Amino acid sequence: MTRVSVLACLVLSGIACTQTSQPLIELPAHFPEPVYQFKGNPVSQAGIDLGKLLFNDPLLSADSTIACASCHHQAFAFADGGKALSTGIKNQKGRRNAPGIFNVQWHPYFMADGGVNHLEVMPLAPITDTLEMGESIRQMITKLRRSTFYPAFFKSAFGTDSIYTRNVMLALAQYMGTLVSAHAKYDDVLQGKAKFTKEESEGKKLFEQHCATCHAGVLFSDFKFRSNGLDTSFEKDRGRARVTDTKADEGKFVTPSLRNVALTAPYMHDGRFETLSRVLQHYVHEIKPSAATDSILIKKKINLSAKQQQAVIAFLHTLTDSAFITNKKLVP
C-alpha cells in the first residue's frame, strides 16, 4: 500500500483500515449501515487485542472470579450455553438470560430492556451489577493500574500507559465490534453460494409470513420493545419499564436477533424455554392476551402445524454461523 493510500484510508475510515486489504472489523456488504461506526474510537489491532484481554480477564470482577467471557462463550455465539440465568460473583444468579454477543455495532441499545444506550458504555452494566461482576469502576481501574502488563497494552493501543475508564471501554468496544456474524448458511444463500433444502425453504416462507415483522431484516430484529404474551403481570421483571418507569412499557423487551439462535438456548429474557420447539409452541398456542401483549400477536394469530413448526426451526438453523464460533482470532 502506498503512503498516499494509507493516509487516505486513515482519513476516510477508522473501521476498514489495515496494512493488508483485510479490514480489522468486517462490514458485510448485505448488512445495513452500522449504528456505531467507531467515530472517535479508531480501531487498531492493539486496541482489539487489549479489548479481548479485558473481556477475558476476571480481574474486572470484585473478587477476580468472573470475566465477561465467563458468561459469554464463543461456542454458544457468546451466550452462556444452556443456562437460564448465569452465575456471577459469590455464586449469585443474574436477573436475566445472558444474550449472545455479535453484530453489536448494529444495535441501537443494549440489554433486554434497552437500558444501555451506547456500545461504549455497555460493559459498565455487568461490571457494576452486584449480581454479576460486582466491581466498582474505581477499584477496577486501580487493579488495572497495579498490573505489571496492562500499561504496555494501553500504551500500544492508545499511545498512553495511563489507564482510565474511557480507554478501557473504548478497547472493549473495539473487541466486541470484531464479533461480526454474517456467514451463516442463510448468508451464503443470499449471496448465491448455497441453496436451502426444501424444508428450509418452506420454513423461510413461513418465517417471513409469521415472524419477520419483528425479527426483521438481515439482523433479524426490529429493535423495538414488545411484550410477546409470556405473562400478564410483571412484578418479577418490569422489562422496559424498569428503565422508563412508564406503565405502557411494563413487560416489554427488545426483539432479540435470531442469528445463531440454535446456539443460544434457553430462550426468553428469563430463559424459561429450553428448546426452539418449546418457543414455537408458545407462539402458536400460548400467547397470553393482556394490555401489554403486542397487538400483532393477537390480531394475526400464528397458526402453524407441527410440521410447519419443524420447517421454521429448520430455517432458524440456517442462521447458525459456524465460521463465527470457530474463528480463533476472536478468543485469546
Place this chain on the structure above:
Amino acid sequence: MQNKTQRAAAFLVSVIILAGAGCKNKEEGPVVSPFTAKATVTMQHVFGAAPLVLSSQWYVNANNDSLRFAMVKYYISNIKLLSGGQSFAIPGSYFLIDESQEASKTFTLSGLPSAAFDGIEFLIGVDSAKNAGGAQGQTGALDAIHNMYWGWASGYVFTKIEGYFMDGSESGFSLHVGGFESPNNAIRKVTLSFGAQSLQATNTGSDTLVIKTDWSEYFKNPVTLDLKQINSVHAPSAVANSLADNYADMFSFGEIK
C-alpha cells in the same frame, strides 16, 4: 462601578474581538477558549439557617422528620456567565461537588473574557449529549470512577444524597436522582442574578462567587417529601423527577468576595 449597559457593551466588544482568534476546528477535539481570565466559585452548603455538616449533625425537614446526611454529591454543568442580557458559555464546564471533599466545593472558571458579570446560569446534572455519548466524554468529573453513573440505565446520577432519618429508630435513606429522557428528564436549569454586585473575571481569578445551596429545599416545594414513604430512589422515574423539581430552587446567590 459600571452600569449594566456599559458592562454589556464592554463584554460584547471583548467577546467579538477575541472570538475570531481561537474558535476554529469545528470537527473534533476540545474547544479551546481564546480568553484567559478566570473567576472562582464556592458552593456553600446549608440546611435552612444551619451549615450543612455530614454524619453527626441532625436536621428537621419540612415533613418534621429528623435526619442526618452521610453523603451529598451533585453535578453542576454547562455554566454560562451573564452580562447585561448577554451570556458567555464556558466550554467543558462539568463539576462534581462532594460535601466530603472540601476542595470540590471551590472551583475555577477559566477561559473567560475579562468582563464583569451580573449573573450565572447552570444545569443541575449533566446534559443529554454527555449522557448519550458513550465513553468518550467520560473524563475528569464525568469519569464513571466517581460512582455517579448508572451502568444499567446509561446516564449520570445528577444528585446523590444518603443518610439516616428517625422512623422509631434510625433508618437509612438513599436518594439518587438522574434521567435525561422524556418523561423522566431530571435536568434542571438554574439562573441566579448577582443583584447590584458583579463578578469581575481577571487573570488571577481573585473574585469569588459564593453560591448558597440550601438542602432543606430538597424536601419541600412543590412536594413535601415523607422519608417514611420514599427513602430509596435509584433510577430515572416520576419520583426522581419530583425530587428534581423540589431541589431546583435550592441554589441562591450568596455574595461576591
